[in-house]
Amino acid sequence: MFKGLITRRAAAALAVTASAAFVAPAFAQQGGVIRIGSIKTLEGPFATGGQDAVRALTMAFEEVNFTVAGKKIEWVRESSNAQADVALARARKLIEQDQVDIIIGPLSGAEGMALRDYSRTLTGNTIVNGQSAAADTTLRDVSPNFFRFNGDGMQWIAGLGTYAYKTMNARHVAMVGGDYAFPYAQVFGFMQEFCKLGGKVTKLWSPLGTTDFASTIASIPKNADAVLVIHGGTDALAFLTQYAQAGGQQPLIAGPVTVDQVVMSARGPHRRLLNNLISAGPIVDDSDDPTWKAFVDRYKKRFPDGFAAPSINAVHYYIAARAVLMALEQVKGDLSSNQQAFQAALAKLEVPTPMGGKVRLDDNRQAIASNFIRRVVDRNGQLFTTQVERFDNVTQTYGMPRAEFLALGSPSRDNPSCPPQ
Amino acid sequence: MNLARTLLRAGGIGLAILVLAPLALRAMLPENQALFWIGNIFARALIYGIIALSLTFLATYGGFVSLAQMMVAGVAGYVLAITVQGAVPVIIGGFGYPVAILLALGAAVLAGLAVGAISARTNDIYLLMITLALAVGFYRFVETNIDWFNGYEGIRNVLGPDLLGRKFRDPILFYAIASATALSLYLGVIFLVRTPFGLALQGIRDNPRRVSALGYNVMLHRIVAFGIAGFIAGCGGVLATIYNIGISPGSIGLGATMNLLIISVIGGLGHPIGAFIGALLFAIFDTFAASIYDRDRFNTLIGAVFLSIVLISPDGALGMVRRLREGFARKPRAGAPPL
DSSP: OHHHHHHHHHHHHHHHHHHHHHSOOOOOOOTTEEEEEEEEESSGGGHHHHHHHHHHHHHHHHHTTTEETTEEEEEEEEEEOSOHHHHHHHHHIIIIISOOSEEEOOOSHHHHHHHHHHHHTOSSOEEEOOSOOOTHHHHSSOOTTEEBOSOOTTGGGTTHHHIIIIISOOSEEEEEEESSHHHHHHHHHHHHHHHHTTOEEEEEEEOTTOOOOHHHHHHSOTTOSEEEEOOOHHHHHHHHHHHHHTTOOSOEEEOTTTSSHHHHHOOSTTHHHHTTOEEEESOOTTOOOHHHHHHHHHHHHHOTTSOSSOOHHHHHHHHHHHHHHHHHHHTTTOOHHHHHHHHHHHHHOOEEOTTSOEEEEOTTSBEEEEEEEEEEEEETTEEEEEEEEEEEEEOTTTTSOHHHHHHTOOOOSSSSOOOOO | OHHHHHHHHHHHHHHHHHHHHHHHHHHHSOHHHHHHIIIIIIHHHHHHHHHHHHHHHIIIIIOOOOTTHHHHHHHHHHHHHHHBTTOBSOSSOOBOHHHHHHHHHHHHHHHHHHHHHHTTTOOHHHHHHHHHHHHHHHHHHHHHOOTTTOGGGOEEOOOOOEETTEETTSHHHHHHHHHHHHHHHHHHHHHHTTSHHHHHHHHHHHOHHHHHHTTOOHHHHHHHHHHHHHHHHHHHHHHHHHHTTEEOGGGGSHHHHHHHHHHHHHHOSSSTHHHHHHHHHHHHHHHHHHHHSOTTSHHHHHHHHHHHHHHHOTTHHHHHHHHHHHHHHSOOOTTOOOO
16 A cells, blocks of 8 residues: 555656656747747637637738747747636746747637736736637726737627617617626627617527527517627527527617627528628628728638638737737837836837727727628628728727726626616 | 554655655756746646545545536635635625635535535436536536626636735745645545544445445435535635636536546546546646647647546556556466456
């Protein structure tokens, strides 16, 4: 027994030393090298989005030939599975083992919150968000080392409430959405505009991963002027399919993640509903903007096996990488004194986006960005979104002073509320 | 006497390894990498080793393979995050770390007892099913409940107390605390299984009916064993929550539950030390697979390693070591089937 113990312990110790040997030690920071780590989801529910993020980062780094301000860029890639603690473990590895200077990522909301908290414990490292869009990441308990050049879920729906009220003349909207934080934020944003104008909203929540929407569809009030679909991914597909099968006739409008390539490329009865569907979001697939057209061309040429158009993930990771490269260029690659100069440059940056606009940061290092109202069009059987309206300079607080906005409380299933009488 | 010697010996060896390993690393690797290994490989292995220890304890000495141990750790983590001062968002808050940690451990014991009571009449595959159902149920509950658990985003900013003028999450301090906790729990388990309670538990594992006929309350022993396992898992849950700066449903979901099972199985379910060996192997491969294999496909490597461990040695790394030793000790008998 005791001997067994000793041997086992010895074996464990041996395993440790052996593994220490096979892990090539990262070389110490050299003068001429800038190490950039990236975290995106190459596993789990958002893996296709993560792949597209890698494409975007590859494009951004190849454009500058992996060199900035005369220094070589070393890119250390890591992958998460959309879980907060996995993203955190990867970030720790990047910073502490691989000794990267800057991290670009992560991709999803809870991961963003975890890395924001981690970045607060760092000195001399910067995390530039990839695409995570939880509002609180940069709204409450912000971190000085965390920068986000994309809008949050609330910003991504800006303009839709106004469009529904003024252009579609809707006065009562029935909202269907997943019962968790990201949809809450989007509905909060929609209602900021729609309820202020005098509209009424009936909310119908269902848990994430619902497959049977029969009861939700039956609960949609007959007198609602439109149905706002906030579901994403497979939930959106299930809802739209069943709504079409149930013979639903009310006009639909959709949130930023409802109308994506998953839904648009799937076959089925829901396609009848998709044609001409209005939605809000930070990117438009089929924009006439020359910058966008050039970006799409480069993307397609470099990645013939990619999507028909770069996804929202690609766009946001690309912007983040561009921001890092521009700031590095400005400070001539100087990351000394805890990256102070670099972070100051980031904070003041105006980054041109592939959509032809510009994005800059507010005091909380959160993006002030453009948002779009989009219409789905059919191009030879392939569905794309086209631009209907464009809103520039959308802030995280919808133009309100921050204190006033925070006083509205956190988005939740019951906040805000403006039900029909 | 014998027990005291066992404990002293196991404790001495354990302590020596826990102290020497970081010193050896600091001698071998540059400073910051040594700190990464201490703070993020060893400490993480210890934390998940503790949670796996609760499963190994139940499985080895009671014969109960419970999939609800990650959930019990999650109960402790969530109670800590809900009650402690400084967590975001504030659910109850206001308690200092000592009180919050005690509450968390108390809740974990209760959760363990509850799991034990609910599953008291089931064995084998049915026990597996019912504990899996509990784990998934709890995961779905915290994922959808906003008021108490803040849903999908979970509760963040659980930084841990400052001790001796150092941040709790300082790699050395955190490692020391995790080591001390792991060692005491490990010795506790070694001690416990040699007490009358532990012997009765092993009797139940081998033949519950006979133990019952001897006048032992089998049901009660089972439930208490789950309660003790709950305490062990709770300690791990508290440390994991501080290590992860908070807790979210993903930390206790199906993936995490399966990882815990993998840790226990690759380590070996024959002895409590298997939990820590498994956790160390897991932490190393989980962290470095992407560096030594294709970054887009590194899960293949992790899967292949774990699969081969289980294929080559059904009783995990522990069994592999034992077989190697037996192989060295005496020549294989003629006609013995190859492994």
